Amino acid sequence: MHLVSNSTEQNHIIEHPVAQNTKVAPKHDEPATGSKSSANASSQRQLLVLAKKFSLNAAFLPENKQAPLEDRAYRRKKLDELRKQQNMEAIVLRAIQYCSDETITDRADQDWFSSFVTLAEGISNKSMQELWAKILAGEVSQPGSFSLKTLQTFRTMSITEAKLLAKACSLAMADARKKNIRVISGAYQVPKLFNFFNKQRQQRLDLNQAGLNYADILTLADNHLVFEQETESHPLTKGEKLQFNYNGKQLSFIAKKADCILTFYKFTPIGTELAHLIADNQDESYLSAVKTQLSENFVIEG
Incomplete structure (x- = not known):
């Protein structure tokens, strides 16, 4: 949806200070519930x-x-x-x-x-x-x-917070049964002696550009919809594949190296239940960023 x-x-309320102890009465020539729209x-x-x-x-x-x-x-x-x-x-x-x-x-x-x-x-x-x-x-x-x-x-939840949930859902990826839903935030390879100085070892997705900043994530967390702290996948072996459903589109994340890890914000059980109310709505620019920016450690097919 x-x-x-x-x-x-949703009326846009124009704030206007009213003097204290002032008794306000409706104008006789304009009923309080008149035909005019009160939006403005x-x-x-x-x-x-x-x-x-x-x-x-x-x-x-x-x-x-x-x-x-x-x-x-x-x-x-x-x-x-x-x-x-x-x-x-x-x-x-x-x-x-x-x-x-x-x-x-x-x-x-x-x-x-x-x-x-x-x-x-x-x-x-x-x-x-x-x-x-x-x-x-x-x-x-x-x-x-x-x-x-x-x-x-x-x-x-307000309508604004419900819209925020819809935005998170447009970025979220789920497992086959949609029991685990997450917004991928980055990837990295476990630091070791041979890759420690590799500047490409770690990648971060700019969720702010996708319309979901950290303040939004905190709001979702306050509403018990996502966990505030990032979560990680297990270290993948080279060639290991993770399957995701991205709003009706099947994606495969294939590790290009050993010990590659995905980072993400995970939906809570409450957030997961409510996510089923939101119709599939892919964000193509976010998907393109995922494929491009995580390419150092993952091949993403789909």
Whole structure:
């Protein structure tokens, strides 16, 4: 899936300081939820729009026009329930499109579904709803695909962090079963007396040029999607081959010398589960850099 949200889904808030102790009221000639788009409105107007949408705008009205506090609380609770119901119906409707009406599967876990609803019902962003729908369809089609820990992690992710995961997936290589996923960061040959002064013994890929800098990796690590520390392959013998699936493309890394090692950032189990939500999307420039910059120690075929 391409994680590109519509501009109408994410308002660009223009910060504008509001003097303290200033009571702001909606303009009578411009309703707080008027037909005008609030995407480019002032921060005051955007707050008024949100307050009215969530039934929290009574403080902006004269006291003689305010409904009783109990009524306002009831209205807000009812609106919240309706919004959650609407969100879940939209997610289920999207999920059914990814389910088969022929393949027989094991019975879905009702406790898992109950937890899923609790975590997903507050999601109104359409792009995120699409991903939650894929999670639901994946779990129903193959129970055990997504753990509750993964759901809890995903619930705290923003659309920006989800896009960052998609970027990492566009660079990631997996084994045949896609159980181990990693972003290759370089390669080197184990230092020995005969190669110690060889400047080409070690190569580093510039992930920043591929759109994934170290700060991004730290963000992914904070979200428990990748491990912060680099990992290494075992030392390969000359001619030994490692097979990878790069977003649907089969690649072979063949060691040109003895004791060659690949370095990479490895996805966590949570990151691996969520990576299955992202459609294959190869980054040809990154693949070209891998083949060119690691050529001292590896022949890369595919």
